[in-house]
Amino acid sequence: MTSLLAATRRDTTRSGTPAGAATLADQPRAAASVYRSPTGFRASSAAPPKTDSTTGATAVTVRTLLDSATSLPDTSEFTFKAYHTRFTPDYVARPTVGYERDNFGRGFFGGTAISLSDLLGNHTLVFAGAVNGRLSEAQVLAAYINQAHRLNWATGFTQEPYYFYQPTTIQAVAPDTSLLTVGIRRFVIRDGFVQAYYPCSRFSRVELGMHAVNISDAVLQQQYLVDQAGFIFAQSDLQTKNNPSITYVSPSLALVHDNALFGYVGPFAGSRYRVQFSPNFGDWQFLGGLADWRRYFFARPFTLAVRGLFFGRFGRDGDQFPVFLGSTELIRGYTAGSLINNECGTSTTTTTGRTGCSELDELIGSRIGVANVELRFPLTRSVVLGFLPVGLPPIEGALFYDMGLAWESGSIVKWQRDAGDDPETVRSPLRSWGGSIRVNFLGFVVLRFDYTKPLDRLRNKAYWTVSLGPTF
Structure with a gap:
């Protein structure tokens, strides 16, 4: 001390x-x-x-x-162990279950999905399933994705049902009684696949694939007895007519480029394209091809968007699985509901068409070509609601011009049909133009309101359509 x-x-x-x-x-x-x-x-x-x-x-x-x-810590006591993949859930979709009955065997429905991955995100497992009445018609997805190296690859299995309305037929069975037959054609597609993706650069990649496909084909029919006044007084049970199943193998090769910049409702600068070839061998033999090119010219605050699209199947069975051109994703002003409620109501029933309405049949084919031009511009920069503490994103407007053509292997393609040409066999481009309003609704969904005037319909009055999803 x-x-x-x-x-x-x-x-x-x-x-x-x-x-x-x-x-x-x-x-x-x-x-x-x-x-x-x-x-x-x-x-x-x-x-x-x-x-x-x-x-x-x-x-x-x-x-x-x-x-x-x-x-x-004494670093000499540190140990090194090999990394082992261990999967943990990334997300689980909320399960749904319900019941809704109809004449084609629907009843209980529901589904869910789950995605799992490892700590590094190199390995991913995805499982999803949904049932709508029958297990044979269930939607199924099981896939494994490997992103550990520059060459990414995936393998899995899917099952997907598709339904197509069959023409309704009426047959007289007695002087005052008719037999009404309503049918749906059902395809259940089971697909085992392997896909590989190799990036050539930050914006371009090559895709390789192999699909082994089995398709179950059946027609579901319900028959009714009706009197002269149209009242139903008897009906049959659901009838299932099975057709031979189809099996084929489909390799594919694609070149993909994408350097587009996205805004609130869609791309506004850059370019995108995809070129793909997929031959098919087996019960169905055809060559599938796709060429999709998109370019966005940006000059603040305007964007000129241009798209050219071709899709087609060629060969012996190329006309299987036709494509409908009247979707608002392809050309606007030719939606199926509008045609059925107007032109098809006064159309003469044909015997060679797929639907019995020639105005609707000319939009169906195994090959389609589409051209779109849009001038996009902002309508509002920002919208703030005075009574709520929330602001909406900018609203986009657009002026557009669409042109499209659908045809099959036996069709005759002309730039403009002559007066006596049959629209079932002679196909010509269909055109429309109009304006559009697009808004990103709180980041949940993109709403598109299109006011379109078709130029090649008997009823060529402009009308509104509402669509979901980003612009092309």
Whole structure:
């Protein structure tokens, strides 16, 4: 204790005693206590000198770390272990279940999905399923995705049902009784696949694929007995007529490029294209081809968007699975509902068409060509609701012009049909133009309101359509 006090006196003598502070010599020996500061010892009753509070932080060194910790981990005890993949859930879709009955065997429905991956995200498992009445018609997805290397690949299995309305037939079975037959053709597609993706650059990649496909083909029919007034007084049970199943193998090769920049409702700058070939071998033999090119010319605040699209199947079975051109994703102004409620209501039933309405049949084919031009511009920069603390994203407007053509292997393509040409066999481009309003609704969905005037319909009045999803 004596040496400690002596050292303290020497230290305070050298550094000076702060004003108003009592030295250790002035205090009773029994009551003396000291603090250690960066500049030395001081009495606990003395105010700390300015140097105690204004001294800057010292640099962190190995010596200071050793002084501040009693023990640090010994690196010689570290061990290295191989990384093992362990899957944990990324998300689980909310399960749904319900019941809704109809004449074609629907009843209980529901489904869910789950995605799992490892810690690094190199390996992913996806499982999804949905039932709508029958297990044989269930939607199923099971896939494994490997992204551990530059060559990404995936393998899995899918099952997907597709339904097509069959023409309704009426047959007289008695002078005052008719047999009404309503049918749906059902395809259940089961697909085992392997896909590979190799990036050539940040914006381009090559895709390779192999699909082994089995298709179950059946017709579901319901028959009714109706009287002359059209009242149903008897009906049959659901009848299922199975057709031979189809099996084929389909390799594919595609070149993809995408450097487009997206805004709130769709791309506004850059370009995108996809060129794909997929031959098919087996019960169905055809060559499928796709060429999709899109370019976005941006000059603030306008964007000129241009798209050219071709899709087709060629060969012996190329006319299987026709495509409908009247979707608002392809050309606007020729939706099926509008045609059925207008032109088809007064159309003469044909025997060679798929639907019995020639105006609707000319939009159906195994090959389609589409051209779209849009001038996009902002209508509002931002909208803030005064009664709610929320702001809506900008609303986009557009002027557009669409042109499209659908045809099959036996069709005759002309730029413009002559007066006596049959629209079932002679196909010509269909055109429309109009305006559009697009809004991203709170980041949940993109709403598109299109006001379209078709140019090649008997009823060529403009009308509104509402669509979901981003623009092309």
